Amino acid sequence: MRPVNRSEILAELKAMLAEFGDVDPEQVDEQTAFIADLGLDSLVLVRMTVVAEKRFGVRIPDEVAWELHTVGAVVGHVEQALSGRIGAGGE
Amino acid sequence: MSELVRFLREKMWVLGDTRWYARVDSVRGDLVEVERLGYAQLDARARAVGAWLADRTPPGARVLLMYPAGLEFFAVFLGCLYAGRVAVPAPLPATDRRALQRAEGIIRDAHVGLVLSDAAHQPALGSWLAGLDPAPRAECVATDGPGLPDPGDWSPAALDLSATAYVQYTSGSTSEPRGVVITHRNLLHNLLSIRETILPAEVLDEVRDDPSPTGAGWLPHYHDMGLVGMLLSPLASYGNLVLCSPVSFVAHPLLWLQMISRYRAFYTFAPNFGYDWLLRSLKNDRLTDLDPDLGLDSLRFALNGAEPVRADVLNAVARRLAPLGFRPDIWAPCYGLAEATLMVTGTACGSGPTLGRFDRDALEAGQAVPAPDGVDLVGCGRPVGADVRIVDPATSQPLKDRHIGEIWVSGDSVADGYLGDPQATAEHFAATTADGDGPFLRTGDLGFFQDGELFVTGRAKDLIIANGRNIHPQDIERVSESADPATGPSAAFTLPGSSGHEHIVLVQEVRPRHLDGRTPAALAGLIRGRLAQELRLAVHVVIVGPMSVPRTTSGKVQRSGTRDELLAARLSPLHSDLSDLPSDVRRP
Numbered sequence: 217m218r219p220v221n222r223s224e225i226l227a228e229l230k231a232m233l234a235e236f237g238d239v240d241p242e243q244v245d246e247q248t249a250f251i252a253d254l255g256l257d258s259l260v261l262v263r264m265t266v267v268a269e270k271r272f273g274v275r276i277p278d279e280v281a282w283e284l285h286t287v288g289a290v291v292g293h294v295e296q297a298l299s300g301r302i303g304a305g306g307e
Numbered sequence: 308m309s310e311l312v313r314f315l316r317e318k319m320w321v322l323g324d325t326r327w328y329a330r331v332d333s334v335r336g337d338l339v340e341v342e343r344l345g346y347a348q349l350d351a352r353a354r355a356v357g358a359w360l361a362d363r364t365p366p367g368a369r370v371l372l373m374y375p376a377g378l379e380f381f382a383v384f385l386g387c388l389y390a391g392r393v394a395v396p397a398p399l400p401a402t403d404r405r406a407l408q409r410a411e412g413i414i415r416d417a418h419v420g421l422v423l424s425d426a427a428h429q430p431a432l433g434s435w436l437a438g439l440d441p442a443p444r445a446e447c448v449a450t451d452g453p454g455l456p457d458p459g460d461w462s463p464a465a466l467d468l469s470a471t472a473y474v475q476y477t478s479g480s481t482s483e484p485r486g487v488v489i490t491h492r493n494l495l496h497n498l499l500s501i502r503e504t505i506l507p508a509e510v511l512d513e514v515r516d517d518p519s520p521t522g523a524g525w526l527p528h529y530h531d532m533g534l535v536g537m538l539l540s541p542l543a544s545y546g547n548l549v550l551c552s553p554v555s556f557v558a559h560p561l562l563w564l565q566m567i568s569r570y571r572a573f574y575t576f577a578p579n580f581g582y583d584w585l586l587r588s589l590k591n592d593r594l595t596d597l598d599p600d601l602g603l604d605s606l607r608f609a610l611n612g613a614e615p616v617r618a619d620v621l622n623a624v625a626r627r628l629a630p631l632g633f634r635p636d637i638w639a640p641c642y643g644l645a646e647a648t649l650m651v652t653g654t655a656c657g658s659g660p661t662l663g664r665f666d667r668d669a670l671e672a673g674q675a676v677p678a679p680d681g682v683d684l685v686g687c688g689r690p691v692g693a694d695v696r697i698v699d700p701a702t703s704q705p706l707k708d709r710h711i712g713e714i715w716v717s718g719d720s721v722a723d724g725y726l727g728d729p730q731a732t733a734e735h736f737a738a739t740t741a742d743g744d745g746p747f748l749r750t751g752d753l754g755f756f757q758d759g760e761l762f763v764t765g766r767a768k769d770l771i772i773a774n775g776r777n778i779h780p781q782d783i784e785r786v787s788e789s790a791d792p793a794t795g796p797s798a799a800f801t802l803p804g805s806s807g808h809e810h811i812v813l814v815q816e817v818r819p820r821h822l823d824g825r826t827p828a829a830l831a832g833l834i835r836g837r838l839a840q841e842l843r844l845a846v847h848v849v850i851v852g853p854m855s856v857p858r859t860t861s862g863k864v865q866r867s868g869t870r871d872e873l874l875a876a877r878l879s880p881l882h883s884d885l886s887d888l889p890s891d892v893r894r895p
Contacts, residue, residue: 236588249836249839250839251835251838251839251843251844251845252832252835252836252838252839252845254845255845256845257773257774257845258773258774258776258843258844259557259580259584259774261843262554262557262558263557263558263560263588265558266554266558266559267558278400278401279400285836285839285840
């Protein structure tokens with residue numbers, strides 16, 4: 217089932233960070249920045265963006281992805297997209 | 308018709324659609340072929356584009372090609388060659404946020420009058436062009452709609468081998484793009500040299516008579532290795548090519564192995580970071596659990612070039628993929644650069660890589676002394692139709708075997724120079740050795756020869772390589788120095804980490820009067836954030852007091868000097884992101 221509320225989205229994102237970025241979920245909160253705090257590289261971010269689109273069933277266009285620097289920003293984008301305010305899409 | 312165009316078209320005419328190019332993508336974990344063109348179809352498409360360009364642009368016009376990964380780009384690139392128009396490949400903004408800024412620099416630098424793309428990207432590119440200030444006279448047209456003339460309308464242009472084939476934008480920081488002018492002669496010579504070096508005569512005969520040999524790769528077509536090595540080489544050696552976009556590979560690394568497996572590819576190619584990414588992303592999964600049909604036993608060589616070739620990555624990949632039939636002797640390391648079209652040295656199919664261990668202290672002192680417990684270095688093969696010398700960069704004196712110096716190259720693959728930049732061209736393309744030989748291309752890379760094999764030990768000065776991106780330290784410094792009124796001059800460089808991955812470090816001078824009560828740690832955090840946003844780079848920031856960064860007598864920041872000071876603990880930082888990883892950073 218797709219995650220629907222903020223805490224479920226956050227939990228899924230933490231799981232993805234652990235899976236693709238070897239990040240300890242304990243280290244992560246909404247303020248965490250992917251590059252500046254976690255030191256993730258561009259390859260991990262590209263992969264996570266594509267996987268996130270599929271898992272959450274939302275579109276994350278490149279120009280949007282570039283601006284989502286923190287975990288909270290991604291959670292917010294996914295939440296809005298799922299609630300139809302941005303327009304859900306994808307698969 | 309230039310000899311190059313005749314050489315390429317001859318293959319298409321003889322082989323027709325028995326050979327092909329195809330692009331695949333990953334759909335729910337499965338490989339799906341999304342497009343395919345036979346040689347003859349590709350040729351027809353290229354002739355149509357060539358006829359259209361001949362009608363629409365003056366001879367020699369520069370045409371910017373901004374396409375997604377795929378066969379349309381290749382057909383249009385060939386069309387430019389057919390018509391005697393100069394293609395300038397560039398990335399789309401989707402792959403790099405600063406691509407548009409770069410493209411604008413190229414349009415102005417190369418006096419581009421026409422931008423070609425596909426129908427999906429033309430509207431956005433068109434409005435971007437219209438919004439530039441001052442507006443260039445360039446317009447953007449999509450080539451994949453209706454309206455191209457009949458391929459039969461194309462008539463061969465009379466072209467000498469000295470005519471420009473394309474401009475390869477390469478090194479040069481973001482603000483100063485640098486285009487290498489590649490002639491028809493350069494490209495023909497490099498394609499033939501690659502073929503002769505990599506494919507021994509008996510292998511080439513085999514490939515010519517067999518319609519099945521296929522290469523597999525995912526490199527970006529706007530880089531020299533993607534354009535010449537990936538797209539053009541199969542045509543030169545009668546082969547097929549299956550490709551996917553770089554983003555598809557990064558997002559679905561398994562797709563690379565699926566391409567090799569499904570199409571029984573006999574070779575593949577990538578820079579070190581690609582093989583490393585495959586390793587990192589496959590983790591501990593059992594490969595046959597991921598896809599039970601995977602098999603790599605068809606591979607006869609795996610090129611590794613464009614970045615320093617690392618022995619630990621070769622070994623780890625070979626071990627990891629061994630259960631699928633990958634053999635360590637298929638590694639074919641190579642060395643090259645866009646200024647020499649592509650390849651300068653290479654390893655023949657079947658001969659296997661040369662690994663050596665050399666004493667670390669001797670290497671630092673400029674000599675390669677074999678030592679059983681030394682540093683692992685990988686040989687990058689033998690010269691590919693080029694005269695390659697090792698020269699003392701200070702005295703221009705040629706050096707003997709096992710002595711480290713700058714790598715100098717001459718031959719028909721070496722480009723004429725940088726577009727519209729006679730000064731940089733003279734600095735890089737017109738070197739003469741102390742005994743009067745020349746002209747040579749100065750590569751800026753360091754290395755030595757041992758038994759005819761080139762070992763590369765260092766890279767172009769100061770250049771930072773991260774995940775296939777060449778990053779100029781001045782781009783990092785510029786972002787940081789403009790991030791806040793409290794940031795003064797800075798120096799960016801790398802430190803090797805124990806895991807083999809390099810740490811990017813920025814030593815930043817602070818202007819204390821502008822801190823306004825903030826701590827140096829807070830300033831470091833702000834800079835890290837800006838670098839992450841602007842350049843997508845994770846950088847360790849070290850804040851130091853005013854005038855702490857070493858400078859030359861003329862006041863220029865010395866990056867290697869700053870690095871030495873930092874390692875010798877002579878900088879007294881006000882804040883250091885490195886304090887939590889001292890054991891990870893080893894002395895170079």
